[in-house]
Every structure is written in C-alpha cells, then in structure tokens.
Amino acid sequence: xxxxxxxxxxxxxxxxxxxxxxxxxxxxxxxxxxxxxxxxxxxxxxxxxxxxxxxxxxxxxxxxxxxxxxxxxxxxxxxxxxxxxxxxxxxxxxxxxxxxxxxxxxxxxxxxxxxxxxxxxxxxxxxxxxxxxxxxxxxxxxxxxxxxxxxxxxxxxxxxxxxxxxxxxxxxxxxxxxxxxxxxxxxxxxxxxxxxxxxxxxxxxxxxxxxxxxxxxxxxxxxxxxxxxxxxxxxxxxxxxxxxxxxxxxxxxxxxxxxxxxxxxxxxxxxxxxxxxxxxxxxxxxxxxxxxxxxxxxxxxxxxxxxxxxxxxxxxxxxxxxxxxxxxxxxxxxxxxxxxxxxxxxxxxxxxxxxxxxxxxxxxxxxxxxxxxxxxxxxxxxxxxxxxxxxxxxxxxxxxxxxxxxxxxxxxxxxxxxxxxxxxxxxxxxxxxxxxxxxxxxxxxxxxxxxxxxxxxxxxxxxxxx
Amino acid sequence: xxxxxxxxxxxxxxxxxxxxxxxxxxxxxxxxxxxxxxxxxxxxxxxxxxxxxxxxxxxxxxxxxxxxxxxxxxxxxxxxxxxxxxxxxxxxxxxxxxxxxxxxxxxxxxxxxxxxxxxxxxxxxxxxxxxxxxxxxxxxxxxxxxxxxxxxxxxxxxxxxxxxxxxxxxxxxxxxxxxxxxxxxxxxxxxxxxxxxxxxxxxxxxxxxxxxxxxxxxxxxxxxxxxxxxxxxxxxxxxxxxxxxxxxxxxxxxxxxxxxxxxxxxxxxxxxxxxxxxxxxxxxxxxxxxxxxxxxxxxxxxxxxxxxxxx
Numbered sequence: 001x002x003x004x005x006x007x008x009x010x011x012x013x014x015x016x017x018x019x020x021x022x023x024x025x026x027x028x029x030x031x032x033x034x035x036x037x038x039x040x041x042x043x044x045x046x047x048x049x050x051x052x053x054x055x056x057x058x059x060x061x062x063x064x065x066x067x068x069x070x071x072x073x074x075x076x077x078x079x080x081x082x083x084x085x086x087x088x089x090x091x092x093x094x095x096x097x098x099x100x101x102x103x104x105x106x107x108x109x110x111x112x113x114x115x116x117x118x119x120x121x122x123x124x125x126x127x128x129x130x131x132x133x134x135x136x137x138x139x140x141x142x143x144x145x146x147x148x149x150x151x152x153x154x155x156x157x158x159x160x161x162x163x164x165x166x167x168x169x170x171x172x173x174x175x176x177x178x179x180x181x182x183x184x185x186x187x188x189x190x191x192x193x194x195x196x197x198x199x200x201x202x203x204x205x206x207x208x209x210x211x212x213x214x215x216x217x218x219x220x221x222x223x224x225x226x227x228x229x230x231x232x233x234x235x236x237x238x239x240x241x242x243x244x245x246x247x248x249x250x251x252x253x254x255x256x257x258x259x260x261x262x263x264x265x266x267x268x269x270x271x272x273x274x275x276x277x278x279x280x281x282x283x284x285x286x287x288x289x290x291x292x293x294x295x296x297x298x299x300x301x302x303x304x305x306x307x308x309x310x311x312x313x314x315x316x317x318x319x320x321x322x323x324x325x326x327x328x329x330x331x332x333x334x335x336x337x338x339x340x341x342x343x344x345x346x347x348x349x350x351x352x353x354x355x356x357x358x359x360x361x362x363x364x365x366x367x368x369x370x371x372x373x374x375x376x377x378x379x380x381x382x383x384x385x386x387x388x389x390x391x392x393x394x395x396x397x398x399x400x401x402x403x404x405x406x407x408x409x410x411x412x413x414x415x416x417x418x419x420x421x422x423x424x425x426x427x428x429x430x431x432x433x434x435x436x437x438x439x440x441x442x443x444x445x446x447x448x449x450x451x452x453x454x455x456x457x458x459x460x461x462x463x464x465x466x
Numbered sequence: 467x468x469x470x471x472x473x474x475x476x477x478x479x480x481x482x483x484x485x486x487x488x489x490x491x492x493x494x495x496x497x498x499x500x501x502x503x504x505x506x507x508x509x510x511x512x513x514x515x516x517x518x519x520x521x522x523x524x525x526x527x528x529x530x531x532x533x534x535x536x537x538x539x540x541x542x543x544x545x546x547x548x549x550x551x552x553x554x555x556x557x558x559x560x561x562x563x564x565x566x567x568x569x570x571x572x573x574x575x576x577x578x579x580x581x582x583x584x585x586x587x588x589x590x591x592x593x594x595x596x597x598x599x600x601x602x603x604x605x606x607x608x609x610x611x612x613x614x615x616x617x618x619x620x621x622x623x624x625x626x627x628x629x630x631x632x633x634x635x636x637x638x639x640x641x642x643x644x645x646x647x648x649x650x651x652x653x654x655x656x657x658x659x660x661x662x663x664x665x666x667x668x669x670x671x672x673x674x675x676x677x678x679x680x681x682x683x684x685x686x687x688x689x690x691x692x693x694x695x696x697x698x699x700x701x702x703x704x705x706x707x708x709x710x711x712x713x714x715x716x717x718x719x720x721x722x723x724x725x726x727x728x729x730x731x732x733x734x735x736x737x738x739x740x741x742x743x744x745x746x747x748x749x750x751x752x753x754x755x756x757x758x759x760x761x762x763x764x765x766x767x768x769x770x771x772x773x774x775x776x777x
Contacts, residue, residue, distance in 0.1 A: 107722050111740040118523045135743070139521040221611065221630070281610040283632045288721050359524065429741035431725045442635065 064096045067366045068123040070113075072353070075127075076103045078308070082382045086374045097366055117141065117360065124361040125371060130165035130352045131428075133174050134420045137166075142173040142356040143364055149175075151368070153376040157392040161350040161415045174354035176391035177375055178383045181348045181415065182233070183407035184225075185295065185309045186302035188333040190216070198335060201342040203238075203269060210277035213301050220279065226291060226300035227274045229282030229441045230434035233349045234304050235270045240347035240416040241339045242266035246433075247419045247458055254421055254462035256455035258436075259448070268447050269340070271440055282441045285434065295332075296325045306351075307408040308387030310334055336407040350415035352389070419462070426461045507756070513749035520743045535750035544726070545734070545751070552710065552731045555641065559709040563649050564702055567656030572686070574661050589654035597651065601718040604647050608633045634720065637727040644715050651715075652708065656701050663694035696773055703766035707759050731755050 067090075075083055087099040102123070104112065110132060116122045128136065136142060149155050149172050158176050166174025191198050194216045196209030206225075213224035227234060236246060244263030247256045257263055274280075280294075292309045294300040303309070310332045317323035337346040355375065357367040373379065380390040384399050389412050400409035418424055427433070436454040439445040445453070514535055516528045539545045574582050595603075607615050610632045619628035634640040667690050675685050691698075713732040716724055724733055731751060739748030 114520065114523055114740065114743065117520075120526070135520065139519075139524055141520065141524050279630075281630070281632060283610065283635055285721075285723070423742075426742045429737055431723060434723075435725050438635075 059092070060094055061096055063094045063363070063366065065363065065366075066098045066100055067094075067125070067363070067370060069099060069101045069125040069370065070104050070109065070123040071101060071127045072109070073103050073105060078386045078388075079382060082374070082379055086370065086379065089373045090370045093369060094366060099370065113358075117358065120360060122358040122360045124357065124363065124367045126356055126358060127177060127353050128174060128356055130162060130350070130354055131418045132425070133165045133354055133356070134168075135422050135425050136356075137168040137173045138422045141358060143359050143361065143367075144171050144173060145175065145357065145368070146170075146172045148368055152372055154392050154394055157394045159350075159389075159391055159393055159396060159412070161412065161417060162352045162354075162391060165352075165417065165420075166354040166356065174356040175371060175375060177353040177355050178380070178391055179350055179352035179389040179412055180306045181350055181389060181408050181412040182304050182306055182337075183348075183411050184302050184304055184335045184337055185292075185313065185332055186335065187295070187328075187331055189331045190224075190301045198333065200335075200338045203241075203273070203338050203340060203346065206338050207273050207276055210273070210302065214277050219299070221299050223277060223279045223294070223300045223302075225273065225277040225302040225304075226280045226294050227278040227304070228280045228284045228286055228291075229274070229438050230285035230431075231304075232433035232437055233286070233351075235267060235437050236416065236433070237337065237346050237348055238266035238270040239263045240266070242269070247421070247462060249419070249421065254419065254459060256458040256462075258451040258458070259455045264447050264451055267437075267440065267451065271447070274441060282438055292324070296328075298325075304337060306387070307389065307405055310404060311387055334404055334407045336410050345411055345414060347414055347416050348411035350412055350417060352391075421462045423462050423464055426464075427458055430457070430461065432457050432461070510749050510752055510756070513746055514753045516746045518744075518746040518749070523745075531746070535746045538747060539750055539754070544729075548729045548731055548734050549754075551729070555645070555712070555730060556706060556709045559645050559648050559652070559712075560702060560705045562645070563652045563656055563705050563709075564698070566649065567653055567660055567701070568698075570653065570657045571660035571664055572690075574657070575664060586658070589657060592650065593654035595651075597714050598718060600647065600651060601715055604643070605719055608643055637725075640720075640728060644712075644719060647715050647719070648709060648712055652705060656705065659697060659701055660694060663697040664690060667693045696769055699769045700766060703762050703769065706762040707766070710758055710762070711755065 071083065083101055087101070090099060091097070104127075106129065113122065113126065152175055155175075159179055162176040162179045166172060166176065186198070188198065190213055191209065194209075194212040196212045197205055198209075200206040200209055210224040214222075217224070239246065239258065239262075242262045242265045244260055244266050245257040246263075247254050249255075258267070280300075286305070291300070291303040291305050292312050295303055295309075295313045313324045313332050314326055314329045315324040316326050337348065339346040355371050357364055357371075361367050375391060377392075377395070380392065380395050384390050384395065384405070387405075389405075389408060390396055390399060396409050396412060399405045432454055436450045440447055440450045515530060515532060516522075517531045517534070518528055522528050570585075574585060577585070592600075607613055610616065610630055615633075616628050616631050619625045619631070621629075633643050671689050672685055675689050680688065711732055712730060713736065716728055716730055716733050717736070720728055724737075729737065732755060735748045735751040735755065737748075738744045738751060
C-alpha cells in the first residue's frame with residue numbers, strides 16, 4: 001500500500017521536475033505585466049492640435065471599452081506628462097473608453113507580445129523599435145494604415161530614415177514615434193586642457209585628439225573615448241562611413257558584405273580608435289553599464305550616445321541612484337562623429353520607435369485616434385524637449401537650431417539602417433556582430449578572418465528558409 | 467440490530483473508506499499537477515510536431531510537419547555541440563557537488579557544536595537566497611571593472627594580471643564561474659541531507675571497524691557509504707535533474723545576451739523560441755531536455771521505491 005501510493009507521488013514529482021524545466025523554456029501562457037500602470041487621465045489636455053488633426057471633433061459617447069497601449073519604460077521616466085495629456089485629449093472624443101497604458105522593457109517586450117498574440121489578448125497600440133518592425137510586418141502582425149496616413153499631422157514630412165522602417169512593399173504598417181541618433185558627448189574641460197581639437201574634421205583628427213587626452217591621465221581605468229567592445233552600432237557607423245555595408249539583397253537572396261575592402265577599412269579604423277583611446281571592457285556593450293554613468297564616474301572624457309545623455313550626466317542624483325553629477329555642469333559639450341573625408345560626418349545609425357496597431361485590435365479607429373494625438377506636432381515638440389529627435393524633417397531643422405542638439409540632428413540626416421530581412425533578428429540574437437568585434441579586439445582573429453567568418457554566418461542565417 | 471452486528475458493519479465500512487481515503491487525499495495534488503504541469507507538457511509535445519512561428523501565432527493556424535523539427539535539430543551540428551556541452555557541464559557540476567557535499571557533511575560530524583551551527587546557518591542563508599538575486603550578486607563580484615574579486619586579486623594579493631581581468635572572455639573560464647555559482651547554490655541541500663544520513667550511522671559500527679584497524683577511507687567505504695548509499699543516489703539524481711536544466715545562471719549572468727559559445731540546451735531552446743520565434747523547434751529541443759530528465763527521474767523514482775520496500 002505504502003509503496004504503491006509512493007509510486008504515484010514519485011511519478012507526479014518526476015513529471016513536476018521535468019515539467020518545470022521544460023515549461024520554463026517554452027511557456028506560452030499569457031502573463032500580466034509586472035510593471036503595468038494605468039495612466040490617470042486627470043491632467044488637462046495640452047494638445048489643442050489633436051482634435052483638428054483628426055478632422056472630426058464629434059464626441060463619440062457610444063464607444064465603450066478599453067484601449068490598451070504598450071509603451072516602453074522610456075515614456076514613463078522621460079515624458080509621462082505627454083502620455084497623460086494624450087489620454088486626456090483622447091477622452092474628449094471617446095469619454096467612455098478607458099485607456100490602459102502598460103509600460104514594457106526592451107529586453108522582453110517581444111517575447112510578451114508573442115505570447116499575447118498567441119493568447120489573443122494583444123494590445124491595441126504597441127511601440128516597436130525600428131529594428132524590430134521588419135519581421136512583424138512580413139508575418140502580418142500589424143494593421144495596414146496606408147489609407148489613413150494623411151490623417152497624421154505633417155505626415156508628408158516624416159523623417160525618411162525612420163518612417164521607412166514602418167513601410168513594407170509601399171504599405172504603411174507603423175507610424176514614426178520618435179528618432180534617436182548618437183553623437184559624441186565629451187568633457188570640454190579635459191579636451192581643451194589637452195589641446196585636442198573639439199571640431200575634428202576627420203576621424204584621424206579625432207584619434208589624434210583623443211590620444212592627447214588619454215596621455216594626460218594616469219588612471220588606468222580612464223578612457224579618453226569610452227567604447228565597449230560589443231558596441232556594434234558604433235562599429236557599423238564606421239563600416240557605412242567607409243562605404244561598406246552589412247548585407248545587401250538582390251532577387252530575394254542576401255549577400256553579406258563585411259569582408260569587402262570598404263567594410264574592412266571601416267572596422268579597422270574603429271579598432272584603431274578603440275585601442276588608442278578606450279579602456280572600456282572588451283566584453284561589454286553600451287548598455288551594461290549605461291555609458292553616461294562612466295562619464296559621471298569621471299572615467300571617460302567622451303562617449304558616443306543619444307541626445308538625452310548630456311542632460312543625464314549633469315542631472316542630480318535621483319532616488320534610484322541613477323542620476324548624474326551636477327558639478328560637471330558647463331563641462332559637457334557635444335560634437336558629431338567625424339567621417340573619413342573632411343566635411344562629411346560618419347554615417348550614423350538612426351534608432352527610434354514606431355507605433356503600430358496589431359491586427360487583433362478590435363477598434364482600429366480608437367487606436368489611430370490615440371496615436372494621432374501622441375505623435376502630432378505639439379507632442380513631438382515635447383519629445384524633442386526630452387532629448388529625442390522628432391519624427392519630421394520640419395521639426396528636425398528646428399531641433400538643429402539648438403546647439404546642444406545640432407550634432408544629433410545632423411547625424412540623423414546621413415544615416416544607415418539594419419538590413420530589412422525577415423531573419424535579421426537571428427543575426428542579432430546570435431550576437432554575430434558583437435562576437436566578431438570582440439574576436440578582433442582580443443586579437444583572436446584578424447579583421448579579414450573575423451569578417452569572413454561573420455559573413456558566412458550572416459548569409460546562412462538571412463537566407464535560411466524557416 | 468444487535469450491538470455486535472453494528473460493530474462488524476462499522477469495521478467493514480471503515481475498511482472500505484480506508485481503501486478510498488488515500489486516493490481522495492491525493493486527488494487535489496494530482497489534479498493540480500496535471501493541470502499545471504501535465505497540460506503544458508502535453509502542449510509542448512504537440513508544439514514540437516508543428517511549424518509554429520510568428521506567422522502561425524498571428525493567424526492562429528498551425529501546420530503539422532511530423533518529425534521535421536526533430537530532423538532539423540538532430541541534423542544540426544550546433545545542437546550536438548550544445549548537447550555535449552550540457553552533458554559535460556552537468557557531469558562536472560554533479561560530481562563536484564557530490565564530492566564537496568560529502569566531504570563537508572563528514573566534516574560537520576567532527577567539528578564542535580558552535581562551528582556546526584555556524585556552518586549550518588551559513589548554508590541555510592545560501593539556500594534561502596533566490597537564484598536571480600544570487601546571480602546578480604555573483605555578477606557584481608566578477609565584474610571586470612569594479613568587481614570585488616578582481617580588486618582583491620590585483621590589489622590585495624598583488625596578482626597584477628587580474629587587474630580588469632575578464633572572466634567571461636573565454637567560455638571555459640566563464641563556465642567555471644557559472645559552475646561555481648551552481649555548485650555553491652546546490653551544496654546546502656546536499657550537505658544537510660547527507661549529514662542527516664551520516665549521523666544515523668551507529669558510532670559502535672565505526673569504532674568496531676577502527677579497532678579492527680580500518681583506515682579512514684576504508685571506514686567510509688565499508689561502513690558509512692553503504693548506510694547512506696540510498697540517500698546519495700537520490701541526491702545525485704536530483705542534482706542531475708537540476709544541473710541539466712540550468713538556465714538563469716547562464717542567461718542572467720550574461721545579461722540576457724549569451725553568445726552561442728555559452729548555450730546550454732535550456733538556453734538554446736529559449737533562444738530558438740523567444741529569441742528567433744521558432745517555437746516548434748524550441749519545443750523539440752525542450753522535449754529532448756525532458757527526455758534526459760525522465761531518465762534521471764527514473765533512477766530517482768526507483769530509489770524511492772526501494773526505500774519504500776525496505777520499510
């Protein structure tokens with residue numbers, strides 16, 4: 001008797017153990033966002049342009065339900081007032097629709113989105129990174145917004161590099177939310193003390209300058225230009241700046257191009273800069289730790305990062321311990337990363353976010369109405385004030401008038417973008433480019449060998465049928 | 467009805483009830499386990515025979531493709547390399563866990579009461595530390611730039627080579643750190659269980675063996691080990707099951723972006739599923755993991771049954 005009941009328990013236990021480890025890897029149940037937060041619609045609307053942009057001021061009291069919006073944490077920390085005022089303006093037209101804004105993390109929002117799609121409870125509006133769009137558009141995850149493009153304010157002047165990430169075969173599946181490009185934030189006091197040029201014409205001038213800054217310091221953790229080894233977006237700036245490419249497509253077949261002479265020239269120059277001026281760990285990337293924190297620790301005299309960084313470096317300490325150092329005020333300046341030829345800045349990666357409506361959304365008109373307000377001209381001005389680049393060329397020129405933002409606005413005009421292949425995400429997930437860079441910086445492989453190996457992996461992944 | 471008849475009737479019904487009660491008592495647990503673990507496991511197996519990626523998630527339609535996912539992974543040299551790595555990782559960790567665990571358990575018998583209390587307390591703290599917290603703490607300790615370990619090695623013990631040493635540059639050294647973390651986390655359970663077993667070994671037996679001139683090793687092999695063998699087998703089966711499924715220690719330690727050199731089967735399955743969106747293939751890999759775990763679980767159950775028979 002005892003032995004028999006023990007059998008059942010033991011089998012159940014074994015199933016439990018096996019189920020645990022397998023369930024962990026492939027669970028497909030939906031889960032609630034731990035960071036879910038409902039934005040209150042208490043504050044008053046500050047976007048008068050919203051209603052007119054939609055072309056329909058009529059109040060729709062019959063619409064009842066909930067509109068679920070997924071935004072990234074950036075909005076919660078950077079521009080919560082804009083989210084609240086957008087919802088307030090939306091409620092004027094749809095007083096009986098609740099808006100539920102849930103904040104997500106970049107690292108796992110797609111895994112969550114997949115599970116919610118499978119469970120049939122996806123959000124009605126989702127923020128997508130521009131590099132994340134291609135795969136989801138190709139697989140038909142988003143509603144076609146082409147016919148309504150004209151209802152978005154100033155959509156005729158959308159920033160081409162950003163808006164293109166939401167377009168597939170001429171159809172609009174995502175609208176541009178904001179752009180982000182990277183420029184150099186540097187310690188003007190240290191660069192001037194070392195006699196380094198703060199207006200370098202070419203990348204070689206920059207290397208000469210940062211060497212002088214490096215020579216002034218005896219701290220072996222100090223970098224004149226902090227560049228973590230896995231910072232592949234930066235290395236690829238050099239590849240495109242030298243006229244190279246990651247991969248190109250022709251007739252549906254992808255050909256990797258990192259081993260070309262131009263691409264190799266770019267990567268070699270990047271490695272030269274890293275070796276001359278950076279003491280950053282080879283095996284880390286630009287977000288572990290966040291680069292601006294190295295500036296705050298005074299262990300870096302320059303970093304290549306986004307437009308909000310100069311403000312973050314001098315911000316007072318906040319309760320999360322992630323603030324900056326106000327004593328550096330007046331010592332942080334910005335410049336564009338110079339290119340190979342005088343007068344031509346290095347080609348820059350244009351990051352940013354789009355907003356899309358998943359096909360499962362029940363009320364596309366509600367989703368669009370909320371998005372129209374959230375990315376109208378007044379909203380974009382608020383985004384610029386928070387250190388982002390706007391979604392239109394009209395506003396980009398205005399942003400360029402601000403000297404602190406000018407290097408960022410300039411670099412957004414000459415930009416590159418990741419290959420729009422369905423399987424590009426596999427290349428990113430397998431760390432092909434960071435691993436390639438690490439092997440070069442460690443001296444494990446020559447530039448020629450490392451790029452050749454990366455090319456073959458990239459071609460295999462991009463041309464794989466599954 | 468007479469008093470005797472009533473009693474006889476009561477006894478009979480009690481026997482009938484006694485036959486049903488254990489099953490009734492077990493039922494809630496069985497139902498929960500079937501719902502929470504059995505069903506997902508069933509779904510996992512079903513998924514492994516389907517082509518299930520983003521397009522299928524969106525359209526809610528799936529295609530049955532038979533054994534194609536399995537043929538794909540078994541035909542992929544990367545899978546075999548990862549399987550080999552996982553088996554080696556498991557073998558290394560289990561072996562070291564068992565040896566260290568046994569040694570510490572033996573040591574605990576020799577030390578004074580307050581040292582035993584101290585060691586036990588320390589181990590309970592290790593045991594009580596959630597895995598995610600432990601991984602993050604270890605990540606800080608091994609940090610290249612500001613980790614306490616590099617600081618101690620380079621500045622206190624003056625090994626200059628460890629200044630800004632990158633522990634994760636080579637996968638061998640990286641897995642060394644991960645193994646240390648896994649073993650550190652597994653030791654408390656092993657030590658406490660084995661110590662409980664060892665303390666049951668009658669002292670007279672050992673003394674008798676020593677009087678007969680047996681060495682310490684001989685005493686362990688011939689007297690202590692036979693007594694704790696059933697426990698050792700159980701603890702070892704559990705360790706195999708745990709170490710084969712290690713995920714957090716790799717995934718979190720490497721900031722959620724492990725290079726393919728660091729893939730274990732569990733990480734590989736996760737990356738294929740959630741990283742790349744090939745849920746069918748990811749499920750097939752997970753089924754392979756389940757298969758290996760069932761083998762280990764078989765020995766575990768067999769041992770449990772044997773203990774039941776002895777009693």
